[in-house]
Amino acid sequence: MIRMEAGRGRSSDTDNGSGNGSADTSAAGAPSPDALLPRLSDRDLKILRYVGREWGQVLEDPEVWRSALPVDPNLGGYPDAVSPKRFGRFVPLTGLPAVEAEEEAEAPPSPLGRVGHHVRRVLLGPPLAGTAIAVERMRKLVALPVLSADALSSVAYGPEAMLAVLVLGGAAGLRYSLPIAAVIAFMMLAVGVSYRQTIRAYPHGGGSYIVASDNLGRVPGVVAAAGLMIDYIMTVAVSIASGVEAITSALPALAPSAVVIGVAVIVVLLVGNLRGVRQAGAAFAAPTYAFIIAVFTLVAVGLADAAARGFQPMPTPRLPVTEGVTLLLVLRAFTSGSTAMTGIEAISNAVPAFRPTEWRNARTTLTWMVTVLLILFGGTVALVHLDGVVPHGNETVLSQLARRTFGPGVMYGYVQAATAAILLLAANTAFNDFPRVLFLLARGGHAPRLFLRVGDRLSFSNGILALALAAIAIFVGFAGNTQSLIPLYAVGVFLAFTLSQAGMVVHWLRHRDQAHWRKSLVFNATGGLLSAIVFFTAGITKFTEGAWVAVLVIGLLVLLALRIRRHYDLCTQALALRPHVIELPRQSAPGSGPRVRPTAMPPMTADTETEELEELEEAESEEYPEEVGHLVIVPIARLDLAGMRALAYAASLGQPLLALHLSPTETEAERFRGYWATWGDHLPLEVVVSPHRAIVAPLVHYIETLHHQRPDLTLTVILPEIVVRHWWQRVLHNQTAPRLRRALRRLPKIVITTIPFHLPR
Template identity: 45%
Template sequence: MLILDNLRRRLIGTPLPTSAHHEERYSNAEALAILSSDALSSVAYATQEIVLVLGMGGAAALPFTLPITVLIVGLMLIVASSYRQTIKAYPLGGGSYRVSQQNLGQGAGLVAGASLSIDYVLTVAVSVAAGIAALTSYFPGLAAARVPLCLLAVLLVMLANLRGVSSSARFLSLPTYLFMGAVVTLLVAGFIKMGLGQLPPLPLAEQQRLLAAAHQGSQGLQAIGPLLLMRAFSSGCAALTGIEAISDSVAAFKPVEWRNARRVLGVMVLMLALMFSGISALASQGGLVVQDNGPTLLYQLGDRIFGDGPLLFVLQLATLLILLLAANTAYADFPRLSAFLAQDGFLPRQLCSLGDRLVFSNGIFALSGLAGLLLVIVDGSVSRLIPLYAVGVFISFTLSQAGMVVHWWKLRERGWRSRALINGIGAAITAVVAVILLISKFTQGAWVVVVAIPLLVALYLRIRTHYDDVALRLRLATDGPLPLPAAPPAGGGIPTVVLVGQLHRGSLEALCFARSNASELVAVHVDLGGGRAQALREQWSRQLPDIPLEVLESPYRSLVDPVVAFVRRFETLHRKHHEAFCMVVLPVFVTRQRWENLLHNQSTIRLRQALRERGTRVVTTVGFYL
């Protein structure tokens, strides 16, 4: 245990007190780097995916790259305008899940939550796979180790996020700004060369040869029709993923939160539109062709504009770093979304607990595990992940904007009609795009997302049913004084400590057992924050006035350390009175099904182990059967 604790401290740092939570906020510059990395990094593969699909229609289809890009940029501006409204209306964050739940009902909220959860896992997988593709484009010899490199990248990003907001912000800001500078330099140099006639397009014969090689083994070229263009458009819509991240994390900004969040959103969308449009324009003018798992489009542009020199290396390095770290947007938002769902009882309660560094550590671990598994399944291929991508996020876009329309209609404040109109237009357009994505990507893998969303919603509802059943089972029959057995006669029993999280039937049974065996009885509650301690004190004084309650402060949110320290003092005191034994009683739940143990904090196991390691001789658990 001690060795593992030391290793954890070295990797993620020493614990931070809860009082430091308000200090763990993003400045605008840090927020642009952290929360925009997903959206900004998508320019490294969004145009590439458009070209890859259009290539199925032959050289004649490639000129459609720029018109499709213009449509996507227009959609980008509409979605951003809609989310500006959401940020001000929901300054505490919550994004699509909270907006949909509060305005459209529980079902819509859970669909939005499931859609976003899937998309965040895909964000990590796509970003990491694309980053490793940038690396293997520059170092082709590493292609065989693609999957292990992807898993290593997930591990590194996970560790960076476990260190906390401030540490990860300092670590992640530089690559984002390096990438933005490298791409802007590429675009400026590219347009200058194009204006001077030094960037001629590929000859038609060369284009056709590369397209034939790229689609070797497929059933020939496809006709340039609506379905092909829809598929290209839907693949390019990957550029919009990540726009919602800022509205999900408004509470992570420094005051005034909503105003700073809107400023960062505006800068992000402006940079995203400029970089995406510029790359598409240069790729279209050059007639570039992309092969699956071959050199990336951005690498080809860099090679043509910069040549094989240091600027090309910087571009690829910056692309690698931001794509690896674009996963950080999901790491910023997935744990927060999971915490919202857990607070509402739809996911295990452990997901709302803050870790040592004031981050939702359990959510970070869950996201890393799911993304790593997905990367292994698809063999680290970006093209196999893209058909799954963006479907979920556009469903959540639609629900969020529809929820905002209802929100404005309910409030009917001054100017509500114009705000509702903006969100209504956003909802209608994103709904159309969601349908296009489903139709064009369904057979390529989007059906997986269509199946996964209702399965996730069913899981959420099953977990909520379990928690509701447990709450009903634990409810006390009365709000008045509670009956307890008589204490042992004078000289009988042993000094006893009972750990109490809440006052319910489970803890009452543990107290009854302890009272019947204790010469001296004290109940102990650890205040982990959240304002529950004061409510427990009031309930305790009303229902169990004869049993002393000790509330232990825990500024570092540890349950084990304060209890162990209290028990040590308690035992020391009673040894002075020549009492050989003290007893610690721990209430525990006994679930019907083994899997239900995952829904409850297993802190009793860790606490019992820690007490025994430190010399407590009698540790008793009292089971309450659910």
């Protein structure tokens, strides 16, 4: 009994929306089909067994049912009867009674659907079997470029974002660029060291959502996830915007089509990710290394040039001073520059993708990445300072540096191409991460279940689609302008950083037995504190510039997620099996009934169950076959073949039956009654006169009234439905069946059955 209670308690503790304490929900990260059909707990199994016993008492011998089957369910015995043309053939697995659906069985059945299916296949490739999920293990030299594209690409827009604010203060403002850059570099170091601790503590992958929900609780976890989601959307928007700017800096003629190009690139990324391109790790390594080499060379050559002139800064052009150099300006420049840190968390999410020993390799790679990041970032800022480059609208800072350093030519083109490529790759990273966060949220019941579904190319198609749509909306809404997008960016990232580091602090406090917990705690606390400072600074100083959008969206996402979770929790409760024994003691004394109740299952204690029942007063309860009382209702408009077939089907069920006809006038009603008599008046008919010519509402009213007369009955409404060949023909027929179905759906115990009638041609 205590174990059962504990099981229940545990399942509410873990983030499993279904409420069934599934054994493997704690193994985070890797998507598993278990998420869709959670394992049953011991208590659930007990209830199931108990319910089954009740069924056993009311149903005949299972063998009777089995022998009554007019078909071979295994399909194996009738190979000739199977038409193999349309969807391929079922392959019965040897030794196993299960039937496996072949690839072609996925094709949708309608002709239009089939066309769409073929287009999809050409675009996305054939479906992959679930067993094709093979965890690729990456070498460090492959992991570095693949996982650090997001972080390193930030160098393309981070310094520029900082300078774009400082330049408002003119030459006096620009003087702050080096100190601010130094602070940011220190932060990179601190956060990097902080994430080293996370990697050690979460060798199975410690994304912000997991760390925060594990250590801080459900709501902080959801908040971190919302922050991350905004982060990924912004990563796509900013990377694409910045990448397009890299291109238009080199080819100014393309500038007017920047938005179109950006949207097209997002669509290409969408299709590519729906295809589930995964094995291209090596190909993905190229742009990152190309970019590292490009910026290294740029910085080296630039510094060499500067050294030649004794590190004398070049004069900046005369700048109009539009703002005084205030603390606010400096803080805004700092938060804008902090976007150079985005993506630093990527490695900590992907620890299981490394070769063993995973966490050790991951840590090393993280160290490498932060080092490279520091060099690229610091080098770029220094070079900007020395070369006296100032951001202006038409050309990126990096492009200006490259043009100055190499002159227009091959090297300049190479830098721009590498920049565009790594930014594209960074955007692509978000396409891997965003659906994963949504998957984790959905597994915890905080997002719609459709994000759990792995597409037939083994990618989370719905999450990928959601990201692409959101990114396109943001990108178009801000006209693809990097500088307008930046203020929205920092908020989400640093919110997730803060919660993740705070979670780690709690983690270390809970695990004081681990080695170096004190040192780790200090590192994490420092990282968390710094992240929090950036978060609040960004939120406050950039609020009017766009940060309010990010804050608002994060808030809405969190509210939505909590509401969704509440709904799923209610669902689980409502759908839980409720054996009669819970309710019976109130109606009759135990054992007094004619039927013997099994005693192996102890009756549920009142305190756990009445609570649930009160919550679910409106929920419908368990029913056994013998308890279903039938009344079949056949709304019949004309005595034609479709109507007759509905009547024949209804009568063949052998249950009480009532035919219903709706007439606009008494005269018409009389006439229909005449036809019914001509037919032979074989079945009970009721004619309802509806002078207002409405069809659905009077039927619904009539059926509802019958339901109120006898709420114990299950009313089966049998509707003939004319099925047309072409969609346009649907306009030609009154869509009574779907309308009636929609109208009756809200009533309990009303079952809708549609008998299709197919029109030729």
